[in-house]
Amino acid sequence: MKQTARMFKALADETRLRILGLLLSEGELCVCDIMAALQLPQSTTSRHMAYLRTSGWVDDRRSGLWVHYKVTAAGSAFQQEIANLLGTHLPDLAVAGEDRKRLVGFAAEKKCV
Amino acid sequence: MKQTARMFKALADETRLRILGLLLSEGELCVCDIMAALQLPQSTTSRHMAYLRTSGWVDDRRSGLWVHYKVTAAGSAFQQEIANLLGTHLPDLAVAGEDRKRLVGFAAEKKCV
DNA sequence: TGACTGTATCCGCTTATCCGGTTATATCTT
């Protein structure tokens, strides 16, 4: 039960929902993508990524300087079903559309692999 | 997005998850049932019920002195799908089984309609 | 090696949340 509450705690924040929505619709993103799409300072972004990582929502992969995140495929059945729901509903929200738009805009000047 | 975060905030607390789990498996319960099943003081129980009510998770029904709560059927599609998942997964957890056991024990001395 | 870049962690601060005891409100009974 405690673990279940922790899983939902990670979803109980607007910023983390935006990050998950973006990861669910785009697949894998590096931290700099997320900073640009959500227009967040680096420390804030990193802190939320750490939260999502330790609560078991995302996996990270380092490639040189850059760290890439994606929604984990290793969660419990319960968690995966929730991830599916998030994937179908989050991208419909207005804020999520704006985040994706900024992400596309950033792709031009983007440097990371 | 804000509303979505608020929906999950209500699920980000172990006590409220236990209450929802109980309501999902038992249908409708009065406050005294919930106090007995979870062994919570009255003020704590009431506060969590208020949280669940204002965040749109439960409906209340007054019958004389007693107030009965049930999981709402009027939520968004997203919310209802999550409620379905909660209904299938929460009752499997150990704590939920103990809560149901205490609820059955309380049924004997229970006074409310 | 040293300069540089991307990411993570630390720090102090502010705000939100939880808790249980106390007080208020609503309803029933007589």
Next chain:
DNA sequence: AAGATATAACCGGATAAGCGGATACAGTCA
């Protein structure tokens, strides 16, 4: 109307979570 009971609202204190700037750590390239 008065007393009793069930629930809700309020209060003060403790804990947790949010924030962004500063600093530390990793990896790259000259």
